[in-house]
Amino acid sequence: MIELRHLRYFIAVAEDLNFRRAAERVHIDQTPLSRTVRDLEDQLGVQLFVRAPRKLHLTPAGLRLLQDARKIFIRIERTYRAVRETDARFRAPLRIGVADGIAQPKLSECMVRWREVAPEIPLELTEMRASELADALQREELDAGFSFGLPDDEALAQQPAWSYPVMALLPIGHELAGQSVLPIADVLAFPLLSCHAERQPGLLRQMQVIVDRYTSTPTLSGEACT
Template sequence: MIELRHLRYFIAVAEELSFRRAAERVHIDQTPLSRTIRDLEDQLGVQLFVRTPRKLHLTPAGLRLLKEVRKLFIRVERTYRAVRDTDVRFRAPLRIGVADGIAQPKLSECLVRWREVAPEVPLELTEMRASELAAALQREQLDAGFSFGLPNDDTLSQQPAWSYRAMALLPFGHELALQPTLPITEVLAFPLLSCHADRLPGLLHQIRAIAQRHSTIPTFAGEASTLSGYFTRIAAGLGVGLADAGHVATLCRSDVVAVPLHEDERITTFVLHKHQRFGLPHSLQRFVAHTKTLH
């Protein structure tokens, strides 16, 4: 009999295309994982993977199974939540993902105020990378998420939640560090630190958009994978940077000087959720609307 664990393991192997990485992902040894996939193939009577010494490849049957199993787990998750919602003694929490290492005061304020206005609907937070957030929302493993923005995806809604003014970040002792405010053109005269396209895609897009509005050919000096790494590289003198005032306050460092810009450029945090054919559940509608009260 095919069990849900067979299908969960199959998804892991199909997405990783590596028994080793899939085993690490589902926290079992590689040998029983491989045996489970063989059992699944035997029960279905089809080959799901082409096994080569260097890499796995999905067969056409494997590709079709992956598509159908993803739909199945969405239906299973919806069933779980529908059953929970019928029991007034148990309110399933809203599952919220936080990507990009966001640690802004407005995020904390949003969560605190939600506990005040909707104490009957708890929140369950998970921190993850932007790509993981998109996948979790699509599979309905999360109800909503926060990010600096993801690549366009027709299945997901991305709405501005709040924004902070952009500020120049300079290493301590930089020649511009004593100015009370700075024109952004003066900042862009120096190499600007960038962000990793896979780790911080939304912040990268926003920083580049700001730079390109004020410089025809901005010069970028390397990239950081995290916000803390971004500040550290600036402190080390590897470039200047742009960051939102929220993270400037959160990641306050004596070796990085933050100077307001003359221009009212802003960096936006978005609330995301999956488009629902028949509309959002009431509690999720309330949460999305709540996030927009913190402009």
């Protein structure tokens, strides 16, 4: 079976056209080097060198093998480099951006699960606004992010991570407060407190989609500061 050492020794001899210099180059004695080249010729069934007194030439088959053998080692080196780079990437921290004030149990569960799956890879969590999250993802300063949704952008892929039921926050004593399930139409009959447009744009868009199904003119009493 042809091994990499056969090709490595062959390249040394083919480039130096001298067994003594080639042996020094690959740090072995001349005899085992010559024997390895002969073994390569036997396995291929061709003559790679024309051996004349004080002179060594490559045959056409030897020239072809030299070209292909060099390409093989170039590809091997590229593979080594790609594997090392991949390993380095997987050892780098996983950079996560968190926007829209998401600090929920589900996010904590995701972090715990990640520690179980890849304990050797650290996590870096950064809180930011949704607009900053989108910019950081496009600049590849983050690997992923969590928000209530970003504006549609071909450069970003958005996938649902989890969902929660819509909850109504009502003052104590409100006429709807005693009900376990509230029709959204009943809630919209009262003034609403809106999400902050800059701090929680994704959540605001989701709520607008729900509200628009029932009314085009909701009554807003104000905007939350956080």
